[in-house]
Amino acid sequence: MGFPGGGKTTVFNALTGLRAPVRMGGEVRLGTVSVPDPRLDILARAAGSKKTVRAEIAFCDIPGEYGGDRRVLSSRAHGRMREQEALCLVLGGFHNPALSREADPIADFVAFEEECMLADLDIVERRLDRARKERADRLEITTLGHAADHLESGSPLRIAPSDKVARRWLRGLGLVTWRPLLALLNLEESAAGAAMPAALSKRIAGAGAGGIALSAALESEIAVLDADDQALFLADLGLEEPALDRFIRAAYELLDLISFFTIAPREAHAWTVVRGTNARAAAGKVHSDMERGFIRAEVIPYKVYAEHGSERAVKEAGLLQVEGKDYVVRDGDVLHIRFNV
Numbered sequence: 001m002g003f004p005g006g007g008k009t010t011v012f013n014a015l016t017g018l019r020a021p022v023r024m025g026g027e028v029r030l031g032t033v034s035v036p037d038p039r040l041d042i043l044a045r046a047a048g049s050k051k052t053v054r055a056e057i058a059f060c061d062i063p064g065e066y067g068g069d070r071r072v073l074s075s076r077a078h079g080r081m082r083e084q085e086a087l088c089l090v091l092g093g094f095h096n097p098a099l100s101r102e103a104d105p106i107a108d109f110v111a112f113e114e115e116c117m118l119a120d121l122d123i124v125e126r127r128l129d130r131a132r133k134e135r136a137d138r139l140e141i142t143t144l145g146h147a148a149d150h151l152e153s154g155s156p157l158r159i160a161p162s163d164k165v166a167r168r169w170l171r172g173l174g175l176v177t178w179r180p181l182l183a184l185l186n187l188e189e190s191a192a193g194a195a196m197p198a199a200l201s202k203r204i205a206g207a208g209a210g211g212i213a214l215s216a217a218l219e220s221e222i223a224v225l226d227a228d229d230q231a232l233f234l235a236d237l238g239l240e241e242p243a244l245d246r247f248i249r250a251a252y253e254l255l256d257l258i259s260f261f262t263i264a265p266r267e268a269h270a271w272t273v274v275r276g277t278n279a280r281a282a283a284g285k286v287h288s289d290m291e292r293g294f295i296r297a298e299v300i301p302y303k304v305y306a307e308h309g310s311e312r313a314v315k316e317a318g319l320l321q322v323e324g325k326d327y328v329v330r331d332g333d334v335l336h337i338r339f340n341v
């Protein structure tokens, strides 16, 4: 999301490889992409898996709606934002002839944060009123009070101290400044590959958000090419990988996500979990029976698997790790769950 004309639909196209019509306003659009991971391809080949199943990300393009130069989002846009797991704010960093003002990504970022903090404050205060009237739990009332103070002081809830703002009381309120935020600076084509200006990076980091810079207009053209042409184009521009790959890396880092794999002749499957997830909970991602009847996990780190070429060779080398339910899954682990229901 973001203010009108910043290039949201263009970013959406660059990430999804779709060709949604780029014009001011328009509809909310959904697009799903597979998360590229060369490790999965290598594992699938080694195991002779018939099928590969990748992790997926669903993107939602939320139009700015009011059009024109106003730095305001509609209440409909706010409603949509509350439904998302994470937010990506598109900041226009190029000259857009449809807007009478020049690009000012810092001003856009500040205006966006202020608008969201006001919207959250409204929700928190109303909830607080009700909690007081209903003589709710004291801890709920103090938490809501702290959250309101925090927002009034001009800080997003994302960076609220967790000892004061007990998170469980804020869950389910649809607070937008609590969502993980990735700010995306949409650069002029001629600046593709440039880094984000330091002053903007500082602002973004100060709000507990992540940042990424790319040229969406250019990347949306590259996204519809086949893989070989993509590589040529990117190399020409001095870019190492397409926007989607960089975006996903930034998003995984922001959300603290890791991937693990299950590899079988039938299919090689990538799964996404939050860092710190234990083996039993990870098994539950694959199937609830595996979590319920969890016995143990046989673990092979990706590197070990790739070096030895097969599960059998890993076993013969004595490198198969046998782990219990509390084992903390690491990025790239190949898991074989033993279970019994």
Ligand SMILES: Nc1nc2c(ncn2[C@@H]2O[C@H](COP(=O)(O)OP(=O)(O)OP(=O)(O)O)[C@@H](O)[C@H]2O)c(=O)[nH]1
Pocket: 002, 003, 004, 005, 006, 007, 008, 009, 010, 011, 022, 023, 024, 025, 026, 062, 063, 064, 065, 067, 090, 094, 095, 096, 186, 187, 188, 189, 215, 216, 217, 218
């Ligand atoms: N030069 C340049 N133009 C861009 C870039 N990204 C988008 N544009 C142009 O800016 C205009 C607005 O882009 P959109 O992607 O429609 O913007 P939006 O944020 O979706 O706008 P709304 O949906 O109306 O809120 C279009 O004319 C795009 O072609 C860019 O990276 N460089």
Ligand SMILES: [Mg+2]
Pocket: 008, 009, 010, 023, 024, 025, 026, 063, 064
């Ligand atoms: Mg749009």
